[in-house]
Amino acid sequence: AQTVTQSQPEMSVQEAETVTLSCTYDTSESDYYLFWYKQPPSRQMILVIRQEAYKQQNATENRFSVNFQKAAKSFSLKISDSQLGDAAMYFCAQGGGTSYGKLTFGQGTILTVHP
Amino acid sequence: GAGVSQSPSNKVTEKGKDVELRCDPISGHTALYWYRQSLGQGLEFLIYFQGNSAPDKSGLPSDRFSAERTGGSVSTLTIQRTQQEDSAVYLCASSFGMNGYTFGSGTRLTVV
Numbered sequence: 001a002q003t004v005t006q007s008q009p010e011m012s013v014q015e016a017e018t019v020t021l022s023c024t025y026d027t028s029e030s031d032y033y034l035f036w037y038k039q040p041p042s043r044q045m046i047l048v049i050r051q052e053a054y055k056q057q058n059a060t061e062n063r064f065s066v067n068f069q070k071a072a073k074s075f076s077l078k079i080s081d082s083q084l085g086d087a088a089m090y091f092c093a094q095g096g097g098t099s100y101g102k103l104t105f106g107q108g109t110i111l112t113v114h115p
Numbered sequence: 116g117a118g119v120s121q122s123p124s125n126k127v128t129e130k131g132k133d134v135e136l137r138c139d140p141i142s143g144h145t146a147l148y149w150y151r152q153s154l155g156q157g158l159e160f161l162i163y164f165q166g167n168s169a170p171d172k173s174g175l176p177s178d179r180f181s182a183e184r185t186g187g188s189v190s191t192l193t194i195q196r197t198q199q200e201d202s203a204v205y206l207c208a209s210s211f212g213m214n215g216y217t218f219g220s221g222t223r224l225t226v227v
Contacts, residue, residue: 046218096213
């Protein structure tokens, strides 16, 4: 069975600073995908970033980047130059392989951004 | 449409009643998923439709829950004889390949 663990229920950051959200996962698959989703109070889940496990290069999307450590099964999200609009619940998810599109989500991390 | 549409956005029902939740996925997306999110919790997988294949129902919590997807498009999640523990936000998502899900805004179900 696949599991995804987010060990930080809550995190906070000052506006313009950098914050890192942690995620670890466990899977027996060799080919899989990892995702970070953002859920603001509107409850709309928004895809932040996606990483293919076969790629060694860490994915980046503007101010968002990941640190993917395949051997350690770690997939952290770094948010640079934090903005007030980044405040949300962030979910890490893993899928692919024999599960194909079915994703397993972590419990989420609530991010607060202080002005 | 441009996004995944779910209706209703909110539903209050009495314990013991049946409810139907609707999801209209992005046109061309072959896969459709239902997840449940209880207050302050992560997402719990319910059911997954992929093309014409038999759905993966492994996440349905009881036989009171069922879902169908008609014509490879719109999906309906039905909860029979609702219980208070069914209160949650029900999220639908669709995808094409492994590009990541596009989620709807969810239906908040409250059973009183």
